Amino acid sequence: MSLFQKKAAQEPDSSWMETYGDMVTLLLCFFIMLASISKIDTVLFEKVQSGMTKEIGKQPPQRPIETMKQELTQAAANVQGSDDAVDVGTDDRGVVLNLDSGAMFDPGSANIKPGMMPLLKELVGTFQQPRFENYRLEIQGHTDNTPVKTAQFPSNFDLAAARALATMRAFVALGMKEDKMIVSAYGQYAPRVPNTLEDGTPLPANQSLNRRVAVHVFPR
DSSP, X not given: OOHHHHHHHHSOOOTHHHHHHHHHHHHHHHHHHHHHOSSOOHHHHHHHHHHHHHHTSOOOOOOHHHHHHHHHHHXXXXXTTOTTTEEEEEOSSSEEEEXXXXXXXXXXXXXXXXXXXXXXXXXXXXXXXXXXXXXXEEEEEEOOSSOOOOSSOXXXXXXXXXXXXXXXXXXXXXXXXXXXXXEEEXXXXXXXXXXXXXXXXXXXXXXXXXXXXXXXXXXX
């Protein structure tokens, strides 16, 4: 065997380095992507996960957030006259119920109208299903931009907070556990739609949409 042949025979096989390099590059990209994500879109994640489960795992897709949305929509439909009192949607965390303040409260009041209790009872019945045990509720109080200044409610924040707290207490009275809920107040500062035109002209229909108690339901 010539010296050249002997040296060539002794050289290690480095072809694996190419595959190893690709793997390291992919891992680096993966962790950079994770680091760049500030928050997870739970609804989108659920859609992707269910699609992968169906196509790759050949298992029935599981979409608990979508299931909850459908069941809450049906629960609201079961109560006569609730069509204008609540709408059900989703955000990047989970399900969102917008309870109309006009249907729930008298103007300037945080006392829930008795006629709303059947609807709240139906909603609580859905929240308490065992499959939704690991979900939490954030109950948010919102107002429009009309200033509130009374002895009981010196500001929009006070009224929004009182209405959110009243909703939480109603849920507790109907069987919900306190440790599954948190309460927050946004006042006029998180409107669904603009309260006014650019020139400041009020938009009553929009203001009505912005007066609400929003119940956000999301996994713990």
